[in-house]
Amino acid sequence: MSHIAITLEVNEEQKDLLIAQLSEIAFEGFEEQENKLIAYIPAQDLDEAALETILQPYGIGYTKEVILPTNWNEVWESNFQPVQVDDFCGIRAAFHPPFDPKPAYEIIITPKMAFGTGHHATTFSMIRLMKDLPINGKRVFDFGTGTGILAILAEMMGATAIDAIDYDEWAVNNTVENIQANGMQKTKVWQADTLEGIQSTYNIILANINCNILLQFMGEMRRILADDGQLLLSGILTTDEEKITEAANAVGLVLTRKQEKDNWLALQFGLNKS
DSSP states (O other): OOEEEEEEEOOHHHHHHHHHHHHTTTOOEEEEETTEEEEEEEGGGOOHHHHHHHHGGGTOOOEEEEEOSOOHHHHHHHHOOOEEETTTEEEEOTTSOOOSSOOSEEEEOOOTTSSOOSOSHHHHHHHHHHHTSOOTTOEEEEESOTTSHHHHHHHHTTOSEEEEEESOHHHHHHHHHHHHHTTOOSEEEEEOSOOTTOOOOEEEEEEESOHHHHHHTHHHHHHTEEEEEEEEEEEEEGGGHHHHHHHHHHTTEEEEEEEEETTEEEEEEEEOOO
16 A cells, blocks of 8 residues: 655644644654654545645645555664663663663553654653652553553553553554553553543543643543542643643642653642642
């Protein structure tokens, strides 16, 4: 099957927003470069009118290239490098040698087309927040799991039950594969784009998505958060901190910690007990 590569000249603030929007019109792979985003789509699925509608508010154009049938695993294998978050968590593919010295937790993933390899500032900062979180014995929910990295890390840190969802079937299948590769047994994942129907409550909710989705589901995330729970959010630009914090405050949550990297934030909220 031939693919089309759409190359966009973008800044860092636009990349995640465009990845989210382009995923909704059948784009299924993304390559991030400095000031550039390359988006891949099966040739027969390209709707240039829909693409131009998405790009118009950004004021950016694009170039198009036909890519002949490609072994995508070879592509990502040639580009994917191990990631280490301090001495706490290392993320590598199966073909990489183990970390030396070994971090506290080592995760093996096959990222393929799913988001969340640890390279991006949002995932990196979420892991840093998790480092100091008492996860042992807790119930965890991962909203927008991507490759499953955060859910897998939560189980490694001793969570007793981990539920994870993603709207994208590819991401769900990839998470299942990564759960198995790491020998996890307490993490469950399924395809969903809403929190409706979830009646359980969780001690920790992880949501590394994007600002608009976080705002849309703030009330629902609070509904399934236990009264002693912690809500960790990322996919937030520094310029969006105020509106995310205001939305959290409106449902009774207060900011307790944050991490910043490359103009992206990860924020931790707890229940306002005052």
